[in-house]
Amino acid sequence: MGQKTRKAGLAFMAAALAVTGAVYGVTRSASADVVAQLSGPQLVADMGAGWNLGNTLEASTNGIPSETAWGNPAVTQAFIDRVRASGFRTIRIPVSYLGHIGAGPDYTVNAAWLNRVQQVVDYAYSRGLYVLINMHGDGYKTVAGSWLICDASDQTTIRAKYQKVWQQVATRFQSYNEHLIFESMNENFDGQYGNPTQPCYSNINAYNQLFVDTVRRTGGTNASRWLLVPGWNTNIDYTAGSYGFVIPTDQYRSSTVPAAEQRLMISVHYYDPWDFTGTEDGTITQWGAAATNPAKKSVWGQEDFLDGQLKKMHDTFVTRGYPVFVGEYGSIDKTTYDSTNNRYRADYARALVTAATKYGAATAYWDNGWNGQHGFGLFDRSAATVTQQGIIDAIMTGIGSQPSNSPSVSPSASASAPPSGSPSASPSTSPSATAGACRVTSAVSAWNTGLTNSITVTNTGTTAVNGWKLAFTLAAGQTITAGWSATYSPTSGTVTATNASYNGTLAPGGSATIGYQAGHTGNAAAPTGFTLNGATCS
Template identity: 80%
Template sequence: MRKAGPALLAAVLAFGGAAYGMTRPASADVVAQLSGPQLVADMGAGWNLGNTLEANNNGIPSETAWGNPAVTQAFIDRVRAAGFKTIRIPVSYLGHIGSGPGYTVNAAWLTRIKEVVDYAYSRGLYVLINMHGDGYKSVTGSWLICDAADQTTIKDKYQKVWQQIASKFQTYNEHLIFESMNENFDGQYGNPTQPCYSNINAYNQIFVDTVRRTGGTNASRWLLVPGWNTNIDHTVGSGFVLPTDQNRSSSVPANEQRIMISVHYYDPWDFAGQEDGTITQWGAGATDPAKKSVWGQEDFLDGQMKKVYDKFVTRGYPVFVGEYGSIDKTTYDSTNNRYRADYARAVVATAKKYGAATAYWDNGWNGQHGFALFDRSTGAVTQPGIINAIMSAVGGSQPSSPPTSPPTTPPTTTSPPANPGTGTCRVASTVSAWNTGLTTIITITNTGTTAVNGWTLGFTLAAGQTIVSGWSAGYSPASGAVTATDAGYNGVLAPGGSTTIGYQANHTGNAAAPTGFRLNGATCS
């Protein structure tokens, strides 16, 4: 997605705020060998820092060019505190690339990209960076054009730019993911054309080969590649060719992949992105048929996600829905935000059902036709209903396989009771360990008959383990007898309800799972 909606006021307002959670070094030389399903589960809810590092002024990238303020650590902390565990950071290079044959990327621009990456990476979040606007014909200075004449020069430039990016982040661990490009296609919204699609496939192969050959963690990190315009039908259909991964590290198990597939989801467009007031409602809960699209409802969404599951997930290639969302049409229909939340909940829940991670598209614009969930200047949440819908959809336990008969109604949430409950509990934990580090994912289930409204989970770490970062809860202290406290959005556990939290820890040889779980003081099974 490119710039959408009115431009924000060009103001940079600094704001304070405590750092959330514990930090870790910006460089890490250990890599968790997460399988595809483990990665998707660990990525949790994702969010896009849109219209920022991909913004440009006459072909020169600048993060404030489209009206959003400069990114700060405090703002990223606010996004993390809202429950997001993955941040996709679109990046353009354009006029910051020097002339051939070296095609040197401006050092200050690479440094700024690194600073913004570190805001999220240092907090234990997953971070995705890509080459975003360089392939748009509508952008001044674009050059990654699949139907341009001189493909030899384009491919040489592409290889050398990605070599510099990959080298810059060579030591970062598995929480950093590279994405080869964004919505690359010939600019015509029709069927793919050849040899344009062949060139897109070639770009993806150059990307994988180049990143792998820079060595270090790049030899085993997860890499994300799109098909034609990140379109689901044109990616699962003929034309898309998976890149080979012959240069990856021998440490990766032979039966596992390290390549992800990128798709975007904005269907039906008349609800999600069309800037008029005709279609403002979506889903089974719509109350006015005249305001609801005649296509693109829950059954269509389920079918699209099943396509990528059947084509890629079943073969070990995780899918990342790198953009989804719907614009604000409350000026036309005051109930619109309800349906925007329903839409977000359904996309996230259905993607999760079919083994895909997701990232909401946020362009920083609040108001008519905007996608924003936060005020970029103050960090305030502006769409709590949509965020709550996302978190409720991603927070439950993952089924072992997609059901054969998809539901006909969207997921629902249970309203919390007025007072806390005191039911019993069940806790399951999974540990993925490597060298001197580990990742632990904990699922808490309320097995009682009364809702729990606000919780703390006590447990004991094995000797020699120290938590270095955590998500979906606050953790204190970092070792020994630890208490995890709910993050607010996941504080209510209805009877039978569950939530998933997790942390990364260092260890001195003992990677055992935590023990002695107690929810609000009650021992859990």
């Protein structure tokens, strides 16, 4: 998202809402991280619901990036903890470099700026979240000091500068595990809306290839890290269609990556229809099948169109082993014009996340920090409180609503599905919680002295389970070091995983997926002896 949604001089409104959400287990320090080589479907499931720290580290004034330049407060650990507690497991952090890049030929990035970027990354990474960082405003013609311009004349200088900056960033983070993902750039195009032009698209492809080669050659975890690349303006049609997008080769990746697996993701954004999601007037304020006023609903871009666009990405990329990341989506607040607008904003978010999950894509909601008229904000960043609980609930419902007949690219995809259940449920964890019948699948991905495990528990009974405890026994020598979508106690031996606030109700046939990372001393076997509220699971 570009300058059209930035709000300079924002006045932030404190919200009264507070939220409790997914409870994570033991957090990890960056220095203790190891690489867990997840497959594409496992990665998408593990990333869960995503959120953007927008209009912050990509904000700038007169070509100099500053996180408070567009009115947002400086990021704090407390605020990131609030985002995490709300159920988000992935945070995308847009970053601009611009005037913080020194002169050639070294193009040295200002150390203080890179240190701050790392500090904000650590706020999320140290809590076990996935983190994505990119090169954001450097490719916008409308941003002062931009230089990553695909139709500029001196492409030799641009590529040299681009290579040097990514080399420095990748080197700084080379020891971080795959919970950190790099994105080559943001919405890069020539600024003219319409069909892509050549050689501009060829230059975008060249940037992506240079990015992949540069990151891989810095070594460490970067040799196997997941990398994210966009097509023309992160547009679905111009990326999946025959308009010139070329997936980079990955010849320098680590030999430890299985030959049949990819380590590249495809980045797109979704804001259709724009008259609902972004146009700053009161004409179109409703969306979807539940809209009550046809005059306030766009004539296109409804559920069937959305589903078709995500299916297009699935058929073009996911089936070939390349996960898709919808790195931005969302809609602005138009309650000034229509008091029911937030209902449709929630419907839109739920539909997008549901379709993305169905078609093997991860997502990240665009939040520009602005609450009120025309804002995308879900949180009051100064107070570290929630302002749009309904939209957050819709996102969490969408991430857990994958149908059983959804497409997948490998048999492990179903075992790695995201959490299921209603975020509005009020689960009980008392001994009186219903037992029911259950089935469990477990998908372990191991490496050296570590492993991750994704566990899906399904209610095979005829009555709902309201509040659950899933008990299981770890193999000897295994200790849980981080967990998600449940709380885990103790961390070795016979463990009890207790539901989070948003996945505690399992309807008949319903399921929830939880997961953890563990260390092991040579035995990476899956856990055994599963019981759900005391009932033995098959």
